[in-house]
Amino acid sequence: MNRVTPQMLDPVEIEPVESTAVPSxxxxxxxxxxxxxxxxxxxxxxxxxxxxxxxxxxxxxxxxxxxxxxxxxxxxxxxxxxxxxxxxxxxxxxxxxxxxxxxxxxxxxxxxxxxxxxxxxxxxxxxxxxxxxxxxxxxxxxxxxxxxxxxxxxxGGQVINHLVIDDGGKSFPLAGAQVVSAARLGLDPASHDPYMLDRLGKLLRNQDRVVISCPRERRQDWAFVLKSAGIYGEIVHEPAHNLGAVGVHHYEELDRTTLVVAIGPLGLRSRIIKRLFDLAVAGTALLVLSPLLLAVALLIKLEDGGPVLFVQRRLGRGNQFFDMFKFRSMQPEKLDPQGAQSTARDDDRVTRIGAFIRRTSIDELPQLINVLMGDMSIVGPRPHALGSRANDKYFWEVDRQYWQRHSLKPGLTGLAQVRGHRGATEEEKDLTERLQSDLEYIAGWSVLRDIGIVLRTVMVLRHDNAY
Known part of the structure; x- marks a missing residue:
């Protein structure tokens, strides 16, 4: 496993991948x-x-x-x-x-x-x-x-986007497909570098079908990455039991066979239903809570004159970065953009109004804007900061399945949160318990479950671990 150092998590300028300019x-x-x-x-x-x-x-x-x-x-x-x-x-x-x-x-x-x-x-x-x-x-x-x-x-008769990633395997000149070189773009499926995964996520965005052609020894890593991205993915020829294949596809014009190793957690109808639910709940909540949001914003501004919102880079769907909004609850000079230090009880970085809005989860309400923008859902795995750790290990070092929780959009609330898995992750079990709930939610999604989680969230807005 490629070790990710703290320096790799510092914000850096990364040249955008030209091949990501794919129409949706x-x-x-x-x-x-x-x-x-x-x-x-x-x-x-x-x-x-x-x-x-x-x-x-x-x-x-x-x-x-x-x-x-x-x-x-x-x-x-x-x-x-x-x-x-x-x-x-x-x-x-x-x-x-x-x-x-x-x-x-x-x-x-x-x-x-x-x-x-x-x-x-x-x-x-x-x-x-x-x-x-x-x-x-x-x-x-x-x-x-x-x-x-x-x-x-x-x-032009094209109704789906095809992407072929050439990672040193057999040639796969699929008609109408975009073909990119993994080596040229620096894509390594075995890497745990969040920035590489972000580039890969942007490359896979808007793709309907992704085919990987790679050597035998890299196929299992690619299968894992495709499952984590939450897309429909295929790998050229490999015994099904090794990769967890869910189907076989034969391209007669190329005389090539691929194994379908990922189909995404939700079908088209489910994605439409979930998105409509998100828009309805987020839009209604913003209207109803607008007096509260304005009052909190005013109190934050009056306390120390600093910015009202805290914007932090988080990991979202397909392991892509996005900017998540929160009401600022810490002193401006003590903000932690990377999330390297978990908030502790009686943390001296937290302001007076910040302590109140954190205890009541009001600091999370600006994420309703993220939901309307399409970066988040009302319900889903909670997004984490890049520097988050458990027992001094980055989350993905504790359990590699961590990346698979990003096959769905992150949520304002989630199954792990209503089960009480909140607050600092001091021990590895603090993460694994949340991860287990997240993967359970992804595997068993339904709109009724989302409604149930929202209702249960109302009962746990104030929590002992919320500080």
């Missing part, structure tokens, strides 16, 4: 999915409105529109799960059309089944519903064709 196709895809959902809903309603006009002589006749509204949520539920709003659907319009029509037919069958048992079939015109379904199917298929044409024209 995921954001484009998400926008396209949302527009597609809205367009589908509009076409659905328009189809049934036209069907009513054609048969009943009234545009948007109420019974026809009720039928459309009953069908829509069921259609969307099925379509979201059958790949109708997936990556393949953006480039393969026949696949997308087939999935859309299947979702429509299943939704119609379920509604008809429900109407039969509730004896409400007679409330709707069978002809209008049939015509509305036919118009909807035609509109959905046409829209899928238009979307595929627009993707081809605007994105």
């Amino acid at each position: 196709l995921e954001r484009r895809r998400l926008r396209t999915y949302m527009l597609l959902l809205l367009a589908d809903a509009a076409l659905f309603n328009l189809s049934f409105a036209l069907a009513a006009l054609l048969w009943e002589g009234f545009f948007a006749e109420p019974r026809a529109m009720i039928a459309a509204q009953a069908l829509l949520p069921i259609y969307f539920t099925i379509a979201l799960y059958n790949g109708n709003y997936g990556v393949q659907a953006l480039s393969d319009w026949l696949f997308a059309a087939r999935k859309a029509v299947v979702a429509l037919l299943v939704a119609a069958a379920l509604i008809n089944f429900l109407a039969f048992y509730t004896k409400t079939n007679d409330d709707f015109s069978r002809v209008v519903v049939t015509i509305g379904l036919a118009f909807s199917a035609l509109a959905l298929v046409t829209l899928r064709r238009l979307v595929a044409m627009l993707v081809e024209r605007r994105w």
Whole structure:
């Protein structure tokens, strides 16, 4: 293991990696999915409105529109799960059309089944519903064709970002992929240098699929790094049991086989749900707590005239650095940007207002801004400073799995915190207990669990270890 010295943790200027300038196709895809959902809903309603006009002589006749509204949520539920709003659907319009029509037919069958048992079939015109379904199917298929044409024209047909990292393995000239040299960029999967991991994290950002070609002896290290980055990653050919492979992918055009060793902890739907939850909670909290935030900011300023916020570099998702905001609770001349010294009980660095806001966790509230910016989540593993130690060891020296806790965005609160694992890390077990909770949270994420953790956090805002 490469030992990281304290000097390596000093802030240094690192030349940015040019190959990180990759457009976020995921954001484009998400926008396209949302527009597609809205367009589908509009076409659905328009189809049934036209069907009513054609048969009943009234545009948007109420019974026809009720039928459309009953069908829509069921259609969307099925379509979201059958790949109708997936990556393949953006480039393969026949696949997308087939999935859309299947979702429509299943939704119609379920509604008809429900109407039969509730004896409400007679409330709707069978002809209008049939015509509305036919118009909807035609509109959905046409829209899928238009979307595929627009993707081809605007994105050049590219709907995912491929990255190949050449670390001295077999050549892997994948068409349309960005190929970089690990040696040229100074990437070492066995290193524990946070700055190297930050560069690697920036390189992997916005990549949908990463393939590593490397010698046999480095494959296990790369597998670990890809899992820690929380992305979809493959390694060219290696026995599955050594790397913890979760699948096999064969590239026929290259006659190469890769093992899928990482898929990221959350799928697309889960990431969307978690992000919407974050935005809703953070936005509401900032509005409701704004008088408190302003009052605390004023008290901090009046006490010693120093800055209101303390900005500290922390480790975030994919082991990338980000600037985390807190209310300043220490004297300006005694701030610890690297977090090398844990705060102790009755610490003389802490100001009077600082002691209060630390005991009540109010000092953490500015991180709601980090959540809105997308650097953090409401719930997740707490972010640590680079110099944090347990028993005079850096956290990653205590347990290498430490890096895997960064496969999700860090959180304002987390499972470890509501279990009481807070405060200074004087012994190694103080870290391992938190790490175990963090990895458990990542493996078993659900939005209901996030809600439960938020509610439990309210009960432990004031804690004996918060000082």
